[in-house]
Structure formats: C-alpha cells, structure tokens
Amino acid sequence: MTKTYSMDSLKEKLAELSDVIPTHSSVVYLDYPLYGNVGDLLIMKGTEAFFNAYGIHVRERWNAENFIPGRKMPKDAIFVCQGGGNFGDLYPHFQQFRERVIEHYPNNRIVILPQSIYYENEENIKRTKDILTAHPDLHLFTREKASFQFAKRHFQGMKNIRMMPDMAHQLWPLEPAEKPSEPVLRFIRTDKEANESLQEAGEPDTYDWPVMLSDSDKRGIKRLQTLNALNKKAGNLLPIAHYWKRYSDRLVNKSVRFFSRYESVVTSRLHGHILSCLLQKENVVIDNSYGKNANYYNTWMKDIPNTKLIQENGAKTEEPPVLV
Structure with a gap:
C-alpha cells in the first residue's frame, strides 16, 4: 500500500x-x-x-x-x-x-x-x-x-x-507575510530545466527567481560572490557564511512576501510548489524537462490538499533517464 x-x-x-x-x-x-x-x-x-x-x-x-x-x-x-x-x-x-x-x-x-x-x-x-x-x-x-x-x-x-x-x-509551517491581493501567480522556470511543451514563459505576468529579485538584490549577491573569491585568496579570514546568512534571510523573506500576495500559484519550479505548500496555498505544479517535479510530487505531495500536477501524457517517472 x-x-x-x-x-x-x-x-x-x-x-x-x-x-x-x-x-x-x-x-x-x-x-x-x-x-x-x-x-x-x-x-x-x-x-x-x-x-x-x-x-x-x-x-x-x-x-x-x-x-x-x-x-x-x-x-x-x-x-x-x-x-x-x-x-x-x-x-x-x-x-x-x-x-x-x-x-x-x-x-x-x-x-x-x-x-x-x-x-x-x-x-x-x-x-x-x-x-x-x-x-x-x-x-x-x-x-x-x-x-x-x-x-x-x-x-x-x-x-x-x-x-x-x-x-x-x-520550515513547516510558514506564516504568510500579508493577505492575498492578487489572484494567480505564474512562476515559471526559464533555465535548462524548462519544459517548453508544458509551460508558457516570457509572458508579462510570468515570474521566476531571477525576475523576482531586483537589480539591487543581484548586485548584493554579486558583491558577496566577489568578496568570497577575494577572501579565499587571502586565506578565508572573513566570515562569509555569516554575511550570507543575513543577506539570504532577506532574499527568502522577500520571496515569502511575494508569494503571500497571491491566492494561488501555477509553477514549474519545484520550490515554487514547496513554498506554496509551506504557505498553505492552492497550487499547480508543472513538470520540468526530465521529470523531477513529477517524481517528487508522486513520491510525497500528491495527497497534500489543494495541489495538482501537470505532466506529459504517458510520461514515465520511475527512474531519471540516462541519455547516452
């Protein structure tokens, strides 16, 4: 069973x-x-x-x-x-x-x-x-x-x-940062794992992690990455992990606030799906390019209330494929 x-x-x-x-x-x-x-x-x-x-x-x-x-x-x-x-x-x-x-x-x-x-x-x-x-x-x-x-x-x-x-x-449970004011968030991945046959990316109302983060956020990440490289050359004298903890807390809190604004979520990001569930939001998860999302959903999430999976008809999810 x-x-x-x-x-x-x-x-x-x-x-x-x-x-x-x-x-x-x-x-x-x-x-x-x-x-x-x-x-x-x-x-x-x-x-x-x-x-x-x-x-x-x-x-x-x-x-x-x-x-x-x-x-x-x-x-x-x-x-x-x-x-x-x-x-x-x-x-x-x-x-x-x-x-x-x-x-x-x-x-x-x-x-x-x-x-x-x-x-x-x-x-x-x-x-x-x-x-x-x-x-x-x-x-x-x-x-x-x-x-x-x-x-x-x-x-x-x-x-x-x-x-x-x-x-x-x-992290369960996460408290929403604010009451919803928008209907549906489309949170669609745009990288090498995008499933072009199932998702529609590039629409004006479509987001992904790189889109959600501001230019200021990205500059802050880049500065810490540069500092990390210089720190390694100097013998790792600075507590980079401590600096990053504080900055990454800010990025995660921003993401929680962003998701909190919406009544429901449609996403091809696995953690768009997981974050929605942590916030107890209705959500639809679209499979990625090689079945990761469907495999995870079918293993753990299919009985979580108000969740749904979209995947290719007849897609096999028994084992990750090996392309040779």
Whole structure:
C-alpha cells in the first residue's frame, strides 16, 4: 500500500536524519548556495533549522567556491553536503566538488542531504559509482523514488542509500507575510530545466527567481560572490557564511512576501510548489524537462490538499533517464 503524507508528516520524516547526524554531533556544512536561486536558499534555511532543532553544532560552513579539499578536520566531524537537484552531470561543478570531498576524507562520515539525480552520460555514472563505493561511511539520501531506484541500480556496492523529502520541509509551517491581493501567480522556470511543451514563459505576468529579485538584490549577491573569491585568496579570514546568512534571510523573506500576495500559484519550479505548500496555498505544479517535479510530487505531495500536477501524457517517472 502506498503511504500518504501530510505537511506535518514530511517534517517529521526528516527526524530520521538523526540516525546518521546524531543530536549534539559536530558537523561541517558544505556547499551552501551562494547565489540567487531562492529554491536552494529554502533548502539551506531548512537545513539550518534542522541543525537548530536537533542541537547539532556546525563547526564550519563552506560554499563550493571557498572550501579547499585536504584541509585538516577532526575524525569525529561529520561532513554534511547541501541537498537539492544537482546530483549528476547536469550541474558538473557541484557534483565534482562533492566527489573531491568524498575522495579527500575517507576517515570522516559524509552525509549527502536529499538530492534528485540526473545523468546524461553513462561514463559519468561509472565515475561517480567508483568514488561513492570506495568510501566506507558515506550516506546518500535521495529526494524521491525515481532517484532512489536509480541510485540502488547504478551505485551497486553502496550500502547507505535512503529516501527523504526535501530539507525545505523543516520550515513547516510558514506564516504568510500579508493577505492575498492578487489572484494567480505564474512562476515559471526559464533555465535548462524548462519544459517548453508544458509551460508558457516570457509572458508579462510570468515570474521566476531571477525576475523576482531586483537589480539591487543581484548586485548584493554579486558583491558577496566577489568578496568570497577575494577572501579565499587571502586565506578565508572573513566570515562569509555569516554575511550570507543575513543577506539570504532577506532574499527568502522577500520571496515569502511575494508569494503571500497571491491566492494561488501555477509553477514549474519545484520550490515554487514547496513554498506554496509551506504557505498553505492552492497550487499547480508543472513538470520540468526530465521529470523531477513529477517524481517528487508522486513520491510525497500528491495527497497534500489543494495541489495538482501537470505532466506529459504517458510520461514515465520511475527512474531519471540516462541519455547516452
């Protein structure tokens, strides 16, 4: 029998992460997003909320640009890698960063928070498998059934593969910042994951994360990214993670206010859908280019009230495709 989930139970499900990140343990949080994709910022905020809820001490925070693998770490420090949808070869920069960390720290536990998996090249899958299976204490959490099945099939020899909802669910519930004053928000992605056959982008009333953020917001992000690069050259003397926490809080709060203005949401962004649910808004989620949204919806969200999925007729969502 297929299990049904509520927003309460999805947050409670995340408590199972304490099996591998025990309460009061000490962690190094890696790959936090230093850019303007608010969906990834929601994941980061949910991760930090999880750390706080379970008394986990974060000894260091590093983004993918300023961490130097090989840096000395105590053996009892648990490396915790940011979750999201960039596991595979669609976003190679982040995947290569994770793989370097895994190779450099065979004596530390490494936990990869819930990720969706997508590969276009069979050789890249083999490379990842060799790196993952060589580590004796690596724990991979997949974000939906399709990615879980993919990992079990392609990463044979890796024992610690489990399934967990997105870390943004730790933020449940979010209070709307204001009463709705507009009917429907169309929040449609415009990047490489856009599903052109299902969505209509570019209309005057269509938004995406880059459109929602102001030029001032983008300049602030760029300044912090530049400071981060200079800081690395100087030996990482400045607390970039602290600066970014304050600035990213502002970006997330702005997004909550923006979504709060609308009665309902139509979106092809997974975190447009999740944020709508966190705010208890009626919403329709459109599948992305390779089935990520549909896979997530069918795994966790299909019984959440006032939600609906639009996907290709006959689309298969059992396992992320590999294009070779």
